[in-house]
Amino acid sequence: MMHTNEKPYSCYHCKKAFSVSSVLKVHMRIHTNEKPYSCEYCKKTFSFNSNLKSHLRTHTNEKPYSCNQCNKTFSQSSSLKSHLRNEKPYSCQYCKMAFSESSTLKKHLRTHTNEKPYSCEYCKKTFSQVANMKMHLRIHTNEKPYSCGQCNKTFSQSSHLKIHLRTHTKEKPYSCEYCKTTFAHSSSLKKHLRIHTEEEPYSSH
Known part of the structure; x- marks a missing residue:
């Protein structure tokens, strides 16, 4: 088929011309304010x-x-x-x-x-970012897209996988400021710190 510069379809609002009727139809939305995409x-x-x-x-x-x-x-x-x-x-x-x-x-x-325009369809909890809402939804759907390459255990959050990997790597990034004992989890460090910071419930004096 031969291609020509012929433009037989023109807009009656602004007189702009088009070679294809479908393109004119799309153009008309500028004038009609039609908004079919949601x-x-x-x-x-x-x-x-x-x-x-x-x-x-x-x-x-x-x-x-x-x-x-x-x-x-x-x-x-x-x-x-x-x-x-x-x-x-x-x-x-x-x-x-x-x-x-x-x-x-x-x-x-x-x-x-503190605007939170995204809401969970299951429990109606609201979020400021769509990424946070998607992460939350896994609580309800039980989706676990993050898997351990060593034991194939799966997790709903990348942060949970990161913590789990320490069982394989033996990494202990949390250190006690008093005695330098190291721990794989922050919760373990917090429990340990009570040895140094909390008073005994009963005094010997």
């Missing part, structure tokens, strides 16, 4: 699928754009460009911290406002 997390709607995909990164924390100088990643290409210029145009009204991405500022603001 966010599964916050129900915000969008006229274009590309805008929805960009928005979803504020929830999923996906960062497909990376700096080739420092390997820092960004959710939006515009934020990468700002980073390359060392710009941080988004500042917090409470503590004046500055960010290169508006989505990062939005997440940061929740540390001040």
